[in-house]
Amino acid sequence: MADAVKMDAPKLKAKDFKSDQEVRWCPGCGDYAILAAVQSFLPELGLEREKIAFVSGIGCSSRFPYYLNTYGMHSIHGRAPAIATGLATSRPDLSVWVVTGDGDALSIGGNHLIHALRRNVNLKILLFNNRIYGLTKGQYSPTSEPGKLTKSSPMGSVDAPFNPLSLALGSEASFVARTLDSDRAHLKDVLRAAAEHEGSAFVEIYQNCPIFNDDAFEVLKSPETRDMALIRLEDGEPIRFGSEGGEQVVVQSGYGLQVKPADEVDPADVVVHRSDIDDPAYAFALSRLSGTVLDHTPIGVFRSVRKPTYDGQVRSQVEEAASGVDRAAALGGLMHSGDTWTVL
Amino acid sequence: MADAVKMDAPKLKAKDFKSDQEVRWCPGCGDYAILAAVQSFLPELGLEREKIAFVSGIGCSSRFPYYLNTYGMHSIHGRAPAIATGLATSRPDLSVWVVTGDGDALSIGGNHLIHALRRNVNLKILLFNNRIYGLTKGQYSPTSEPGKLTKSSPMGSVDAPFNPLSLALGSEASFVARTLDSDRAHLKDVLRAAAEHEGSAFVEIYQNCPIFNDDAFEVLKSPETRDMALIRLEDGEPIRFGSEGGEQVVVQSGYGLQVKPADEVDPADVVVHRSDIDDPAYAFALSRLSGTVLDHTPIGVFRSVRKPTYDGQVRSQVEEAASGVDRAAALGGLMHSGDTWTVL
Amino acid sequence: MNTVRQLDRVVIRFAGDSGDGMQLTGDRFTAETAKLGNDLSTLPNFPAEIRAPAGTLPGVSSFQIHFADSDILTPGDQPEVLVAMNPAALKANLRDLKPGGIIIVNTDEFTKRNLKKVGYDDSPLEDHTLEDYQVIEVQLTSLTVAALAEYEIGKKDAARSKNMFALGLLSWMYSRTTEVTEEFLRKKFTKKPQIAEANVAALKAGWNYGETAESFAVQYEIPPATLPAGTYRNVTGNTALAWGVLASGVASGLPLFLGAYPITPASDVLHELSKHKKFGVTTMQAEDEIAAAGAALGAAWGGALGITTSSGPGVALKSETISLGVSLELPLIVIDVQRAGPSTGMPTKTEQADLLMAMFGRHGEAPVAVLAPQSPSDCFETMLEAARMALQYRTPVMLLSDGYIANGAEPWKLPDLAELPDLGVEFATEPNATDASGEPTFLPFQRDPETLARPWAVPGTPGLQHRIGGIEKADGTGDISYDPANHDHMVRTRAAKIAGIDVPDLAVDDPDGEAEVLVLGWGSTWGPIGAAVRGLRDRGIHIARAHLRYLNPMPANVGEVLGSYKKVVVPEMNLGQLALLLRGNFPSADVIGYNKVRGLPFTSNELQDALEEVVKNG
């Protein structure tokens, strides 16, 4: 949150963040769970509702702002980070959130996303990744697995997908995290960390689209598979996961990371997670543990480092220049500066 | 180069690649050196001139195609990768090159660049990075160092820059390299490697703009400083550089890389460069050795791995489906398929 | 047996929840109707973009079919029969129903809970709501479940076949046979014969229910229409467009390249073409609309027929790239399947408000050809025309379809493919000039004196290497030129090239030549205008009509046509865009706009009233 956002907690409840609009996603859509988690998290911000603004693009996910009793803008496809940058830069008193989808953020909106991240604008960007275009009824997206059969790829998609976290890290993102629609507690933890981060916070939320890409993240959710697939990152803790008898750990391998059975590894060699490493190489390596295949998928905060924010610096330049200036007088001064002459 | 491009070398010379247009960059512009290097390299492609197409965007650098006696398109700002994708996908017999600038490729054209790279379209993308907007007379660019004073940033730019190689790697680029306008031999080596690579080849060329950003890369060029700053990557070789008495080596440090005095390091610990490592984490770590500060700047091929190309796969789907098909007959068949009825 | 009554035309609307399979039901009824030889026209209506919860108003999906014993032009203004699968479907569609019309309701769904979901306090079946209609109550769900008792499928699955029961019932009512659908079901579910048979059983049960139930006093017959001889199929505008693209490939012999980014209601063109790689179509789902247009232009440079499809917001984004196409003088077809705007607007609703953007939505003097299909099947030929213009004149062409045409369907007499136009292109392969020293040379901007088209020398052609770009170029050489006179010349030449595109004269339909009022439309208003004109003439009112397919350039005789009528009425689903162009170009014509911007096609009734008003009162 920007410096100027006040944190004198009003006592609001989740229900205070519900708007009067009927929620219109398909039954079973992961967006419902995310909405509920966000509504139950927002009181923690300690802000009056009017101090919060959600900006979205276009997509199922981008309907999100309508359902929150905050200020909201449902803008146009892909442009939310740009619009939000204008808002956040000119309004340090607001907590500005962007809600976007894998198509909205990574396809048409890719440029605005990477630029918002490199600038480190004080935005919390929630990317609902269902690995499909939901709203336009099921085309593959930049995160769909190669070979995916959709209406626009009847012989299988041939586009190699992005790894959103790698892309964010390659774009100099200062905060990068991943979480899951179905894990409310984890989702809230990540939102909290994002909100506390000063600068751009990029949060990928795996979101199920039961209609066009059902069970895309089932391996991370099903009791049979999740323990062996989901890696919960905890700062300062060795990276371990797996079910009883199948404990796994993450170790360094070359310049990257690798999963190994715990019993084959000296505990001292297990990677201890640290999100505050300045060099993004570690977080990048971590982002490569999973991609389109979710066998070993870390969730949590990959990276969180302090860097100057774009909006903060812009404002301090303006404040420095403008402090104590009488605009009207200064305008007169400007206009009369340099070569002028008088006709009597 | 795409499979179908024939390599039955005609005996062409650099001068055969000169067009009849007068070259119009400012005196001393690094673009001249790059042009000369490219003209002297092109005969090595072993292609007739008509089999080569250069597509550029807008910028000083983007005037490049005019000066080559090949097919050329000087398109619009930022869109060259998209246009070239259409050409490369439909014309496997051509060798397609993109010439772009740091503003063209990374500012307005960022999205097309990252998508071309993730798709691994068979394009050779040459990014002339002068860390400034040349054509529009000197505004800062997405690679300008923070604090840069320009017409649009009179109090110093506050935008954190991209590291173009990190961005490319975060975009799943299969070939990533860097070279220097002033080092013709190295430039040609890198162009050769790019041409030989099947898929997208991303080449950053540091280019001096004497008018608006003079000597931006002087530390890499001046005899006093270059030995201690420039790191020449050679596949299979330990990464060493530095002038006599000041030998430096690169070692692993955490998940990243670090420069150390050679005499403090066990030779076995010196990183041996390999561009063919599948995990991009190494190349990414390498890309972090320098950024806006050029103290330790690797040049050469950072990464070169084989991945399926977008255009190749698209074509094989079309070829598979279309082989032996009589289009006219098939159209009749299609139109008469399903529910039809006849009125007599 | 029941009474059989002869009708000349009927409009039926099937309505239910998105999950009820109404589109399939409509589609099957259409197939049966087509087989019977009726002329027909259909219109699906999808819910807004996201699937709303079951049973709610926003979740209602419907399909309307108009069929008759003579040729018809629209899917009908008002349904006479409404099949309502649940309370939401009833509520959402009731106001459109003709007074006195028939309502067939699935009473099983009229539960308290479902009624509440749509704000009915009391069941409309029990109060006065439906007083003015003939209501036929059928327990569609339970009858279906009962009929399928012997199949080894769960109750829930069985209930899903209720749409087939409804289809069977309606088929009986309107004397359609069910064989086509039986065949279809067996084919569709080849791998699940159990499901196929259950559906067939439901279908038959519905038919038999009509035959036996007491509730159905009358059965109707609509004799076949006398249509021109030929083989017909039903086709939507988007499919016809896609097939027109394929046909353009056949007719030109060129490879096809579609660059597209999904957007409602244009996505289906991408989907359809993606299926037909065997025609040498490359489809690229690009990262955005700009890239889609750019890739198509790149492919066009390389000698393909480059096409890009989108709807308003996406077409707006392509403006700069289209302007490059104008400057490069390369063929590029831009398809805009218009939807209601501005901004995101109403994405599933139709509109004609992108005409002026198509004409003028680019910086600088950047003229392009613009044309518009008038009906779903007409998309095929219009697409061929767009390809002809683009290829022959080396220019971007804008094709303006709309949501109504895109999703609506009508019978289409399949064209004889042997008569496809020859769209073959001669690529430049040789120098076309000599330079100062007498050497042969290639001038990429030396034009064909007739068409003003420049030569198209694709990369790969030996000896013709040249450079093109968006900066102004010297006529002939194509070299960068800042010469003032050259720029003026080039601006005028590009304009003259477009103005000189060969387009057929505007045909006027004025049977007895006594009309004083002309109604002039463009695009999808063709059907409603035609129906309205027919209605007026049936009542002895003289009115002339004409429909503009070619919006830029307009046919040479437009001025003359306009001049021969006292008044020209121009109905448009916008605030008067064609009207502005007509007034601007033919100031002496008395142009009267009729404009509604409701996201819906005109009804022929409202048009009849409006036209009559002009004819009577001037």
Place this chain on the structure above:
Amino acid sequence: MNTVRQLDRVVIRFAGDSGDGMQLTGDRFTAETAKLGNDLSTLPNFPAEIRAPAGTLPGVSSFQIHFADSDILTPGDQPEVLVAMNPAALKANLRDLKPGGIIIVNTDEFTKRNLKKVGYDDSPLEDHTLEDYQVIEVQLTSLTVAALAEYEIGKKDAARSKNMFALGLLSWMYSRTTEVTEEFLRKKFTKKPQIAEANVAALKAGWNYGETAESFAVQYEIPPATLPAGTYRNVTGNTALAWGVLASGVASGLPLFLGAYPITPASDVLHELSKHKKFGVTTMQAEDEIAAAGAALGAAWGGALGITTSSGPGVALKSETISLGVSLELPLIVIDVQRAGPSTGMPTKTEQADLLMAMFGRHGEAPVAVLAPQSPSDCFETMLEAARMALQYRTPVMLLSDGYIANGAEPWKLPDLAELPDLGVEFATEPNATDASGEPTFLPFQRDPETLARPWAVPGTPGLQHRIGGIEKADGTGDISYDPANHDHMVRTRAAKIAGIDVPDLAVDDPDGEAEVLVLGWGSTWGPIGAAVRGLRDRGIHIARAHLRYLNPMPANVGEVLGSYKKVVVPEMNLGQLALLLRGNFPSADVIGYNKVRGLPFTSNELQDALEEVVKNG
């Protein structure tokens, strides 16, 4: 002493290599001229975008100044005096020079090598090329170097001051004093006094050379003009625009947010505003034009005055975002500094061909206000007007400047800032309605009955939380609505809001009321048209004139004005864009276009001829 001759007006052009400092020279001559009380108008002409090699034709840079003893309107059609610093400058500018005009050449640069660079086989100083002119040969370089011999600077550096020598010479010729420039040089080079003094010395040497050299038979005097009393400065259009933005901030009390992406010829507005952070201006150099417009819109939502600046290609890219602005009904000012198109066109050249794009270049019915300044200084007030419209009506506004206005300069009588309009905005802070249950509520689309503007409740306002978006919204509540009647209503309401914007009547200048022909222009043709009209009237020809600042909506009396003249001539630097709008809206007017698309402003001579033709021959 030489003869002194009185002149009433002179046009001088300084021309040299890009490296010769011609812009500075022109600028200084302008300052001296302004101080003397002449009215003046200037026009710089830069080489195409990239610096060409020294001494070549594409590398020529020039600066033209027209000054007179009475008020003038243009920088002059044809220079009467050409200062040519090298052969390229001579060759590039010669054809513009008035027959009989004076050429001052720097003979030092007329070397074989330099002559060859521009294709002169023989020196034009020695053959018949310059026969029709008065040629004054000066060894500018060597005289300068000689004059600076005593300064401790290298010969090369000394030679660089030759522009100051030339300035001194011209100052003497036209009886200007050099003090202003001396002061300027000393200030500019405060940190390098050596350089300052060298330049001053060169300047004085030039002046003295004129005073003493035999070659100069005549010295000229141009008496001061009688201009309205006040303080004046010279101002370019881009600077006046930027200052207009600052003034809009003062007048509205709002913070200012500029989102921009560099592009010729608009970049200077960004540069100028970047310098003035003390006015509370935030300038963002965005990643592209779409982001620039988006950020400005986001800032506008947050309560800033949001502005985005670009030129044609960039404005085309903003279309979709502007359409969102139309739908959201938020203030947004879009400045298009037009340049020659289509596509990249001729970026450094002027044109007026974006008018129809400004009007119609968006999907759907997306009306915006459009207005255009008529001269460099007029940009200031036009910008204030744009701000008024945007803020009061909550709408995007397009301001169409062009390259001619942007870089051209003219004296500007500084406005009295106490008389700035009050552009204060009342943000919504309280509920504006009651809901069904009687509770106070906020309806973001409940409009002001007068202006039809909706309330502007900025995020952060307690209790007024609401959501806005690009999907069609119900009037009043702003909730998503697909209701057909509501859409029609909203489309018409947005149109009515723009149509209802309060704009002053069009003023007609028709001194004796006897004119039958009206010349109607817009934008930067104001000066040339004015000069042409003056010329005609001087010759006793009756002609009326009017100039449209407000292009959408047009003033209420436009129809009436057009109707009172037999013919209306509309000169435009495009193929007839305003003419189309006028014909379309006022079909009974007889509109005659006069169109040249050469990347250059009209000359008043050509306009005079064209207008005379219409007056005489109808």
